Amino acid sequence: MKFLSKFYVGIIYAFLYLPIAVLIVFSFNDAKSRTVFTDFTFKWYEKLFTNDIILGAFANTLFVALVAGICAVVLGTLAAIGINAMNQKLQGLLLNVTYLPMINPDIITGVSLMLLFVFIRMELGFTSLILAHITFNVPIVIFNVLPKLRQLDRNIYNAALDLGCNPAQAFRKVVLPEIMPGIAAGFLLSITYSFDDFAVSFFTSAADSQTLSVVIYSMVRMKVSPEINALSTIMFVVVLLVLLLVNINDARKEKKIRQRNILEGEV
Amino acid sequence: MENSTIISLKDIVVEFDGESVLRHINLDIRNHEFVTLLGPSGCGKTTTLRIIGGFVNPKSGDVFFDGKRINDLPPYKREVNTVFQKYALFPNLNVYENIAFGLRLKKVPDEEIRERVFEMLDLVNMRGYERRDVNLLSGGQQQRVAIARALINKPQVLLLDEPLGALDLKLRKEMQIELKKIQRETKITFIYVTHDQEEALTMSDTVIVMRDGEIQQIGTPIDIYNEPINAFVADFIGESNIIDGVMKKDYLVNFAGRDFDCVDFGFEENENVDVVIRPEDIKISEPEKGQITGKVESIIFKGVHYEIVVIDTNGFNWKIHSTLYEEPGREVGLSVIPDDIHIMHKMAEEEK
Ligand SMILES: Nc1ncnc2c1ncn2[C@@H]1O[C@H](COP(=O)(O)OP(=O)(O)O)[C@@H](O)[C@H]1O
Ligand SMILES: [Mg+2]
Secondary structure (H helix, E strand, O other), X not given: OHHHHHHHHHHHHHHHHHHHHHHHHHHOEOOOOOOOOOOEXXXXXXXXOOOHHHHHHXXXXXXXXXXXXXXXXXXXXXXXXXXXXXXXHHHHHHHHHHHHHHHOOHHHHHHHHHHHHHHOOOOOOXXXXXXXXXXXXXXXXXXXXXXXXXXXXXXXXXXXXXXXXOHHHHHHHHXXXXXXXXXXXXXXXXXXXXXXXXXXXXXXXXXXXOOHHHHHHHHHOOOOOHHHHHHHHHHHHHHHHHHHHHHHHHHHHHHHHHHHHHHHHHO | OOOOEEEEEEEEEEEEOOEEEEEEEEEEEXXXXXXXXXXXXXXXXXHHHHHHHOOOOOOEEEEEEOOEEOOXXXXXXXXXXXXXXXXXXXXXOEHHHHXXXXXXXXXXXXXHHHHXXXXXXXXXXXXXXXXXXXXXXXXXXXXXXXXXXXXXXXXXXXXXXXXXXXOOHHHHHXXXXXXXXXXXXXXXXXXXXXXXXXXXXHHOOEEEEEEOOEEEEEEXXXXXXHOOOXXXXXXXXXXXXXXXXXXXXXXXXXXXXXXXXXXXXXXXXXXXXXXXXXXXXXXXEOHHHOOEEEEEEEEEEOOOOEEEXXXXXXXXXXXXXXXXXXXXXXXXXXXXXXXXXXXXXXXXXXOO
């Protein structure tokens, strides 16, 4: 029984991580083949860093993700505060409206956004691309910030007013620090979604503003270059490191609080 | 100066979602007093505090502070501070910074802040806790920090919303004494909300009894206890026997099947009234010596006294407190002196 459950878990993780493992292994493969591993090499990584198209696309993606992420955080946080202040009935309705774009197939979001941009005669490019990314990132931020606002004791804001804060100060000094984890999570997720997105970007960008996923797509239509393997490996490792960093940081903070309490308890 | 009015509420009406929560509240609070708003949960005590603090705008009516109308003054410009229900400490700040919060906003120099924070820590017995994380304090400690955080601003009026509600009985008794001491030392006007009648009676100079958004009675604890204005106050303020009666004429009331002399007058002839008698005011005797006769139904030991229930010949259940044991099933006589018979107008039989 125990063996069976272990075996089951093993299968699941193999299923999840095997493709990535294969990809990483073949990013170091000397031959272009995708089936035979010949020699260990870094040459695809070297090539990658001299490939202007890929580097350009990467820069585009980063730029779009950051700008859209920041805008989405501001808009989404304000929206969450507004929604939180509404009465229950209105909240329910609005949350459903917010949820819809998230489950809407990307391709439909992409096509409809493109139609909208064409309709208002906006030329496709960075502006349209960033606007499109903000559109699908705002709900993500709302859904990350809203629970933090709900957890917050309403009287904490009132207490700040009571002690002399005007509403803006009260927000900055006591509300913001409390909902910051939600905002940060919303921001990181927004960036991940922006990197992840293909369909929406495909329909709303122009040739000079293509993101990584769109560029990779047009490249693999001809042939999968092992450079892509190298690029994917780097991206995977970066995400892994960010995740580890966030977790380690959390754990360390908790440990510190615990230690301090033990220390001060003895004094 | 000593007894000038600091806060006045004039004909305050508050509605939430079309439901009236405060109905025509009129209230004067004198400087340096310990005033308690007392009433069952949901009667509008918190809302009344929020009106004074500036967190709720009344539908109609005026709020005065020191003679000036402050309806349009936002909370952060009012010279009152609040100790909120469940404390509402700032979780991102430690004890020291929580207490210093108000002074930091006023840009008080660091040196003075330090001095006053430590003064407050001494006042609330929390010296040595200044660097603690507030999320890891016990309820009683959080309570003290909340009081210090409000008092450091030297408000003219301190509002406290059921500040001891979350504490266990022993701690609550201790904190009652401490709060009373702090109020006496600082001379700050305290407006204190509780639903605990004992707490209200032991701590206050003035008690305001509320019910369903209306003030029932305002008076000293002794007045309220001895001269409750109606059966609701009598019942809420302490255990009571409330029985239907008829006021025959001045100083004579009929209830429990016979006439009693009493000290009340000014009722209409044959007016239906509520007769209120406290359990500790009824004496048990031999059946033939009592004004009312009945049978002991039950007896429970309550620590200081026994609580005895006697059913009289008309079937009314009398609650009696006595230090003497009575055998259940025994026939007894009950008597009460005229001073202890309280006659009240019947309350309008609305939503009882
Ligand atoms: N923000 C609000 N919205 C709607 N109803 C409220 C609100 N605040 C209080 N109430 C209602 O007003 C009544 C009085 O509330 P409150 O003043 O908190 O009573 P208390 O403090 O005496 O328990 C209650 O029936 C409560 O449900
Ligand atoms: Mg309340």
